[in-house]
Amino acid sequence: MLNIQNLQASIEDQPILKGLNLTINPGEVHAIMGPNGSGKSTLASVLAGREEYEVTDGEVTFHGKDLLDLDPDERAGEGLFLAFQYPVEIPGVSMTNFLRTSVNSIREYREEEPLNGAAFLKMMREKQQIVELDKNLTKRSVNEGFSGGEKKRNEVFQMAMLEPKLAILDETDSGLDIDALRIVAEAVNKLRSPDRSFLVITHYQRLLEYIVPDFVHVLYKGRIVKSGGKELALELEEKGYDWIKAESPAV
Amino acid sequence: MSIQTIDSQAAAFFSRFQPVKVNGKSLARSTREEAAAALEEMTIPTRKWEDWKYTNLAPLVKRNLNLAGKGEVSKEEVQARLIPELDSDYLVFVNGYFAPELSDFAVTNYHVNTLHDLEGMERELFEAYFGQIVPFDQDVFTAMNTAYGREGLFVYVPKAKMIEKPLQVLHITTGSDKDLGIQHRNMFLIGEGASLKIIESYHTLGGATSFRNDVTEIKVEDRAQFEHIRLQIAGNEASQVNNLEIHQGRDSIAKTFVFTMSGDLIRNNLIFKLKDEHTESHLMGAYLLDGTQKLDNFTQVNHMKPHCFSNELYKGIMDDEASGAFTGRINVFPDAQKTNAYQSNRNILLSDDAQINTKPQLEIYADDVKCSHGATTGRLDEEALFYLMARGINKTAARKLLVHAFVLEVSENISLEPVRQYIDQLVSTRY
Numbered sequence: 001m002l003n004i005q006n007l008q009a010s011i012e013d014q015p016i017l018k019g020l021n022l023t024i025n026p027g028e029v030h031a032i033m034g035p036n037g038s039g040k041s042t043l044a045s046v047l048a049g050r051e052e053y054e055v056t057d058g059e060v061t062f063h064g065k066d067l068l069d070l071d072p073d074e075r076a077g078e079g080l081f082l083a084f085q086y087p088v089e090i091p092g093v094s095m096t097n098f099l100r101t102s103v104n105s106i107r108e109y110r111e112e113e114p115l116n117g118a119a120f121l122k123m124m125r126e127k128q129q130i131v132e133l134d135k136n137l138t139k140r141s142v143n144e145g146f147s148g149g150e151k152k153r154n155e156v157f158q159m160a161m162l163e164p165k166l167a168i169l170d171e172t173d174s175g176l177d178i179d180a181l182r183i184v185a186e187a188v189n190k191l192r193s194p195d196r197s198f199l200v201i202t203h204y205q206r207l208l209e210y211i212v213p214d215f216v217h218v219l220y221k222g223r224i225v226k227s228g229g230k231e232l233a234l235e236l237e238e239k240g241y242d243w244i245k246a247e248s249p250a251v
Numbered sequence: 252m253s254i255q256t257i258d259s260q261a262a263a264f265f266s267r268f269q270p271v272k273v274n275g276k277s278l279a280r281s282t283r284e285e286a287a288a289a290l291e292e293m294t295i296p297t298r299k300w301e302d303w304k305y306t307n308l309a310p311l312v313k314r315n316l317n318l319a320g321k322g323e324v325s326k327e328e329v330q331a332r333l334i335p336e337l338d339s340d341y342l343v344f345v346n347g348y349f350a351p352e353l354s355d356f357a358v359t360n361y362h363v364n365t366l367h368d369l370e371g372m373e374r375e376l377f378e379a380y381f382g383q384i385v386p387f388d389q390d391v392f393t394a395m396n397t398a399y400g401r402e403g404l405f406v407y408v409p410k411a412k413m414i415e416k417p418l419q420v421l422h423i424t425t426g427s428d429k430d431l432g433i434q435h436r437n438m439f440l441i442g443e444g445a446s447l448k449i450i451e452s453y454h455t456l457g458g459a460t461s462f463r464n465d466v467t468e469i470k471v472e473d474r475a476q477f478e479h480i481r482l483q484i485a486g487n488e489a490s491q492v493n494n495l496e497i498h499q500g501r502d503s504i505a506k507t508f509v510f511t512m513s514g515d516l517i518r519n520n521l522i523f524k525l526k527d528e529h530t531e532s533h534l535m536g537a538y539l540l541d542g543t544q545k546l547d548n549f550t551q552v553n554h555m556k557p558h559c560f561s562n563e564l565y566k567g568i569m570d571d572e573a574s575g576a577f578t579g580r581i582n583v584f585p586d587a588q589k590t591n592a593y594q595s596n597r598n599i600l601l602s603d604d605a606q607i608n609t610k611p612q613l614e615i616y617a618d619d620v621k622c623s624h625g626a627t628t629g630r631l632d633e634e635a636l637f638y639l640m641a642r643g644i645n646k647t648a649a650r651k652l653l654v655h656a657f658v659l660e661v662s663e664n665i666s667l668e669p670v671r672q673y674i675d676q677l678v679s680t681r682y
Contacts, residue, residue, distance in 0.1 A: 048641050051633075076643035088638040092656025092663075098642070101652065106643035141656075142638075158642065 001026050001197055002047075002067075002166055007058035008222075009046045016042040018222035019058070024166065027194040031208055031233060032201045034219035035241040040201045041085060043219070044170040047199075048082040049075050062166070076102075077109030079165030083155035083172050090142040095154075098142045099124065099161055106162060127160040131187040149180035156187045167191070168199045173207040185210030205237035218244050278366060278374070279381040286387040286397035293391040305576035305608050306518050306547040311490060316432035316462055319346035322425035324456065329353045332421055332454050337669035339450070341419035346426065347402050347433040347463075361414055361447070362407040366436065369405060377405050377438055384438075384468035385496040390520065392492045396434050396466040403436030408445040408475075417448040417667060422463070424489060425456040437467035439477070443500075446476040450670060453514075455486035460515075463491040473500040473527065480670060481519075483511040484677060487542060490516040501527035508665055510674055511538040511546050512681065521550045525559040525587075536565035537661040537674075539681050540573035540605070551580040552594075554587040554620075563594040566661050568654060569605035580612040583620050590620040598628040599657060654682045 002024040009017040016039045024030055034040050046053050047060065049072035060067040062078055070078065090098070103123075104114040115123065128135055131153045143151050152172050159167050169188070173181055188198065188211050200211055208216070208230065216232040217224045218241075225244060226232065236244070277283075295312050296303035322345045329343055340356035342349065342363070349365040356363055364373050387397040408414055424431060441447055455461070471477045483491070491514065497505050509519055523532050538546055552561045565577050577596045598607045611624040631653055639649035655678055662674045 050637055071646070072637060072640035073643050073645045073649075076641055082641050084638065084641075088632075088634045090632075090635045090638065090653070090656060092659040093652055098639070098652070101644055101648065102639075102642040105645065105648065109643060162642070 001063060002199075003061045005059050007043075007046070007060060008056045009042060009053050010056055011042070011053050015056070016053075016222055017046065020219075020223055022217065022224060024197045024199060026165075026197055027192075028215065029192065029198040029200065029211065029213045031213040031216045032199065032219050032224075033203070033205075033216060033233065033236055035245075036203075038219045039222045040219055041170055044082055044085075044168050044199075044201055047075075047080065047168060048072060073105065074109065076162070076164075077106050081159050081162055081164035081167045083152075083159060083167065083169045085170040085172075085174065087143045087151040087155055089144045089146075091144050093142050095138040095140060095142055096124070099138075099158065102158070103161055123161065127157060130160050130190055131157045132183050133157050148175035149177065152176055152184055153180065153187075156184050160187065160191060165195065166197045166199065168201065170201050171203060172200075173202055173204065181207065182210060205233040208233045220244055278369060279378045282378070282382040282387075283398050286382060286394050287399070289388045290391065290394040290398050293394055295391060302549065302578070305574070306516070306545070311462060311516060314430050314460075314462065316430045317428065319424070319426070319428075319431035319433050319461070321348050322346045322423070322457075324350065324353060324423050324425055326353060328456060329421065329423075332423070332452070333419065334450065334669055334673045336672070337417065337419070337667065339417045339419040341421065342404065343421045343423060344402065344435065345423050346431060347435055349402060356418070358414075358418075360412045361409060361445075362405070363418070364405045366401075366403045366405065373405060373407060376407055376440060380438060380440065380468060380470060384470060384498055385466055385494055385522075390494060392464050393466050393494045396436060396464050396494070400434040400436045400464075400466070402434075403438070405438050406447070406449070407440045408442050408447050410442040411444040412442070413446045414448075417450060420449065420451045421454060422451065423454045423456060424459060424461045424463075424485065426459045427457050428459050431459050431461040433461060433463040435463065435465045437465070437469075439467070439469045439479075441469070441471045441475040441477045443472045444474040445472070448478040448480070448667065450480040450482065452482035453485040453489065453491070455489050458486065458488060460488040461490065463489070465491065465493045467493075467495040469495070469497040469505070471497060471499045471503045471505045474502045475500065476504045478506040478508075478666060480508045480665060480667075481510065482674075483509065483514050483517060485514055487513050487515055487544065489514050492518045492520075494520045496522040496524070497532075498524045498526055499530040499532065502529045504531040506533040506535070506664070508535040508537075508661070509548065510536075510662070510677075511540070512677055514544060514546070516545045518547045519549065521548070523552045523561065525552070525554050525556060525561065528556045528558045530556075530559045532559070532561040533664060534561070534563040534565075535661050535664050536567075537658045538565075538567040538575060539658070539678065540567065540575055541570040541681070542573060543571070544573045545575070546573075547576040549576075549578045551582070552592060554581070554583045554590045554592060556584075556586060557588045557590070559587065560591045561593070564661055564664075565596045566598070566657060567607065568599045568601060568657065569607055570601040572602070572604045574606045576608040576610075577626075578610045578612065579624065581614070581622060581624070583613075583615040583617050583622065585616040587617045588619045590617060590622070592620070592622045594624040596626045597657075599631055599654075600628060601631070651682050654678065
């Protein structure tokens with residue numbers, strides 16, 4: 001599904017990703033962990049198509065297409081979804097208008113008929129329940145005045161609405177209390193399916209207690225330096241990142 | 252303002268607006284004569300004047316204005332310019348002349364007159380307040396309108412009458428002549444505990460270049476509520492200077508909204524005087540400028556008594572070589588303790604050649620007040636743009652959403668849903 005080969009990316013001429021390789025197959029859940037500054041969020045941003053990042057080498061294919069050649073909206077159309085670490089507040093754009101435009105833009109990209117008002121509202125009600133999102137929030141402007149937890153839940157709600165093939169969760173657990181963390185994780189688990197994959201970026205192991213990954217990768221200085229099963233996350237939690245740093249060859 | 256003798260150019264400019272008898276009985280004659288005398292002592296503002304720094308009137312006063320003649324407008328053309336879905340009474344002025352055959356207002360609970368049919372009590376009221384709300388000795392355009400204005404609208408809502416149906420006033424300029432000069436005068440008196448909403452809109456047919464000089468005097472008495480919406484959507488060959496002043500009584504609420512989307516040179520002077528306690532004032536403005544449009548919103552809120560609240564929000568989007576200015580003066584008088592005054596001016600520049608000058612001016616002479624002001628000028632929010640695109644929305648649609656949202660933050664304060672929708676529709680024609 002997603003194939004990343006020797007990905008190198010920099011921001012303002014500062015190299016961040018220095019040759020990253022990763023393959024994700026349909027239905028798999030991959031976790032990427034790593035200390036601050038290792039390039040976790042850069043990876044998410046590059047995959048979603050944020051302009052500030054310059055890809056200097058390597059390639060990324062998504063369902064066989066050159067992902068890096070697509071605009072962010074086209075990537076979304078292809079089925080890529082990024083749950084933002086810091087969801088953006090957009091005053092004046094109502095959640096309903098935003099989601100309807102979003103859902104129908106993606107349907108148009110896929111050459112499907114747009115959803116009519118009734119079908120859309122029905123879908124919205126169903127998906128809201130998955131994340132236990134207060135229905136009043138959809139009457140407000142996008143993320144405006146939402147608490148940290150509400151913003152993160154809103155990201156997962158959007159994921160549920162857009163039904164992506166690959167969802168990237170960029171530190172979705174940061175800023176969540178334990179109850180919100182559980183709700184978000186359970187919602188993600190409900191969305192797991194044999195043809196939907198997840199890339200879970202996190203600093204801590206705790207999210208992975210709820211969203212159990214198939215693979216755990218450790219990102220350090222722009223490369224994946226260690227990969228393993230879910231037990232690797234526990235090991236990292238216990239030992240911290242220092243042993244990784246000690247084991248890694250100088251980059 | 253220093254007293255100078257009117258220069259020859261200005262004299263020529265003013266002379267285009269020949270003194271015309273307003274009606275057979277010389278309405279408000281003494282005030283008009285005073286204004287004419289005051290005008291003799293005035294001169295056209297130049298950019299050296301602090302308050303006119305961003306508006307260059309020189310090209311305007313060089314123009315060879317002609318007093319507009321009556322024009323032909325069809326009922327269909329009026330219908331097409333009424334706000335859709337809005338159940339309103341409406342009056343139409345064509346080239347400054349009232350057009351009864353195009354108007355439709357059968358008001359019973361309050362008084363609507365043009366200056367030509369003022370009689371009895373209405374005339375007495377008009378003469379009592381004419382030139383008393385907007386002073387004619389401080390602004391040359393007000394003096395000119397007071398002295399030589401020939402037509403206008405008088406609205407009086409008696410005590411405790413709450414008028415549900417809004418009143419729409421359409422100002423249509425027509426013809427293909429060059430440089431039409433039009434003056435229009437409004438007086439809106441909202442009695443104690445009464446309420447009314449008025450929408451004024453400007454339109455052009457035919458492509459004549461024009462200059463209008465409008466003055467609006469508004470008195471909102473104790474516990475009264477008033478909302479004024481001005482839609483500046485005439486063609487880009489239309490210029491105007493607009494003076495509007497509102498005096499508010501105790502516990503009253505007044506709201507103004509100015510929407511500017513087209514026009515050549517536009518100057519809007521807006522003054523609020525909060526003359527008694529516990530008033531609430533909202534000053535809203537939105538502007539979408541492009542080409543070589545020039546807009547100067549010059550606003551002033553005078554907190555004269557304690558416990559008053561004012562909130563001012565002006566937002567604009569500037570493209571091409573458009574230039575705009577915003578001045579927000581807030582005067583808090585020594586007596587005006589517990590004042591709450593807020594002001595915000597936010598701008599988005601879509602081109603490198605567009606410009607906006609924004610100037611908050613707070614003068615506070617009371618010590619127990621809450622005042623805040625903020626001004627921002629920037630590009631469209633790139634983060635928000637990326638967020639929308641990451642949700643599958645293409646760049647053009649995403650920009651459109653953001654532009655609409657930016658304007659909506661102002662227009663959502665309008666109480667009339669059809670007007671909000673109309674503005675959104677107007678914005679859609681631009682973006």
